[in-house]
Amino acid sequence: MDFRRKHKNDDNFNESPTYSRLFVVTEKKVTEDQLRDAFTKFGTLEDIRIPRDHNTGESKGIAYIKFSKTTEAAAAMEEMNLKVIPNSNRPLKVMVAVNRSEIQNDDDYDEKYRRLFITIPKTMSEKEIKDEFSEFGHVEYIRVQRERDSGLPKGFAYVKFTKFSEAARAYEDCDPKYRAIFALPKTSNRRPETTFETNINSLASSSIGSKASLISAMNVRPGNYTKVNFMCSPYLTQVHVDRIFDIVPGLVHCQYYVDLMRNFGKGTASYSNPVSAAYAVEKLNKFEYPPGVKIFVRPADSKFDQHEQNFTNIPNVVNNLKSAINATANSASPDLAQLAEAIAEASKLIKIATTGVNDENSHxxxxxxxxxxxxxxxxxxxxxxxxxxxxxxxxxxxxxxxxxxxxxxxxxxxxxxxxxxxxxxxxxxxxxxxxxxxxxxxxxxxxxxxxxxxxxxxxxxxxxxxxxxxxxxxxxxx
Known part of the structure; x- marks a missing residue:
């Protein structure tokens, strides 16, 4: 059977329930029937796929085997890893399959496949948890998570088993009230901090809380402005924008809107002093948020100020247009020039509101x-x-x-x-x-x-x- 017609890439390969898909390194001559005969004793095989070279049709020497349960995959991995199947000369290498976005390392078996994360009553002790979960296998340890200050339980815990198969049985068969899931690797084995995380952490830690020390601590040359204009991802909300610009001390007000026609976010941040505004330009310009999408920050100029001012003039523009329309309707000799001027002013405001630009500041x-x-x-x-x-x-x-x-x-x-x-x-x-x-x-x-x-x-x-x-x-x- 040609499974390539069903699966375009590894990421689309069904992986439900968790860790029920195995990745097997084999000899290139091993067939699907051989793998089926070797693995079917462990449970229900939902799928077997052997990737092949698109040009020659030859097996790449790997296979994906999908079981219906996590316990079946765990038993198969523990039993068949480094075993030689009939009519083959090379031991199999069997491991849990991961998506391309995941990184497999030597600690994965210890950290990902033997530890469960469970929700518990805050009154439940470690001994009670161990007694409950020991029926599924040998429990190496129980760690109840506690509040750092008070030492009181947070309401969840980690349970570590000796074998993947034991953790899998607990994952499938424990009382649903525990909401058991496989735990992520411990903090000590966490992935390296990304450039974005490093930037946001250093930016937050460099913020100064005291206004008296703004000039000396920020170490920037202030300009003659207290407002900055910015452009950003249209997917940010007002809350996101407020929190970003509030990293710089002295934020007074942040006005933000999304340009639906050109599909980006845009706004103005006002600060209480020129030092803060200059610091915002220096630190936040080309800062990536969300990661990969830059925020552009510039000192406020007359075009943007005029744009903001136009929004405050909406009531006056509406009143002028109403007056011109009423005067035209009630007059035997209407002043068409006045009406045209009012219509032009309203049209200009509508253009700014819908596109974010005007004739002087065109796209x-x-x-x-x-x-x-x-x-x-x-x-x-x-x-x-x-x-x-x-x-x-x-x-x-x-x-x-x-x-x-x-x-x-x-x-x-x-x-x-x-x-x-x-x-x-x-x-x-x-x-x-x-x-x-x-x-x-x-x-x-x-x-x-x-x-x-x-x-x-x-x-x-x-x-x-x-x-x-x-x-x-x-x-x-x-």
Whole structure:
């Protein structure tokens, strides 16, 4: 059976219940039937997949075996690891399969597969927990988590068993009130701190609480402004923005809104003194939040001040428009110039409210938050049925910019057929009808930032021809 038709990649392989999928290193000649005969005694096999080379059809020497229960997978791993199956000369290497995003290390068996995290009544003792869970196997230790200050129980605990199979039995069969799950590795084995976490921790720890020490502690040269303008991810909320800018002492007010037309967040943060405002520009400009998406912070200028002022003028604009309409309706010789002026003023305000720009501050494709490199003028798209001369492979983390933005950026090099991103992925493709257009897009856009997202734009492999139903059909055809 060809399981490649059912599974496109390892991440989509069913992994429910937890740790019920095994990764097996085998000889390349080992068949699915051999694996089925060797592993079926441990429980119900839901699936077996042997990845193969797409060109030769030869096994890669690995297999994925999916059981219906965690206990079945645990028993199979403990029994079959380093065992030689019939008609094979090489011992199997059997381990729990992990997603590509996970990192397997030597401590995983000890930390991930033998410890359970459980919820307990705060009055329950370690002895009572041990008596309860000893029926599933040998319990190495019980650790009830307690409050650091008072020493009172928090209401949860860790239970560590000698074997994976024992922990699996407890996971499946213990009283549901414990809400047992497999515990993550202990803090001592936690992954290294990311650059983002390092930045946010150092930024928070460098904040000064006393206004008297602001100038000396911040060590910045203040400007003649107390407001800063910022652009950020449209997925941030007002709470997120307030907390970020409040890291800098002296925050008075933070005004934030999302530009739905251009799909980014924008606002103004006001500080009580010029030192704090200058410090916010220095420390928060190009700070990544969420990780991978930069916040751009600049001193407030007259355009933004005018933009903010326009919002405060909404009542006056509305009243002027009403007065002009009433005067026109009640007059035998209406003042059309006054009406036109009122309509123009209201239209300008509506444009600012819906697009975030006005005639004096029109959209600039070279805006840092839109695209960090200079772009040529937009060009029409190629016919959708055009032959694809070359494709660009796009990598955009943590999330792709809006498709409307990608289309606007990539069409500027001419002959763009279409651009798209894969569902729930951070990658995509731009397809061009001419190779030189794709080459120019790669040259200009690789490493650029679009809507604050750093882009990788690479030459993609040629599109594969339509797949045959079976490998044997493909080889017989060619």
């Amino acid at each position: 600039d494709s070279n805006d840092l938050n839109y695209c960090s490199v200079k772009l040529p003028a937009p060009q029409p798209l190629a016919d959708i049925d055009s032959a694809v001369a070359k494709r660009c492979f796009l990598v955009c983390k943590p999330q792709p910019p809006p498709l409307t933005v990608l289309r606007d950026v990539f069409c500027r090099f001419g002959d763009l057929i279409n651009v798209y991103t894969l569902p729930n992925k951070t990658v995509g493709y731009a397809r061009y009808a001419k190779a030189d257009a794709a080459d120019e897009a790669i040259r200009v856009l690789h490493g650029a930032e679009i809507c604050g997202v750093r882009m990788k734009v690479l030459e993609a492999d040629d599109e594969a021809p339509p797949k045959r139903a079976r490998y044997s059909d493909r080889t017989s055809t060619y």
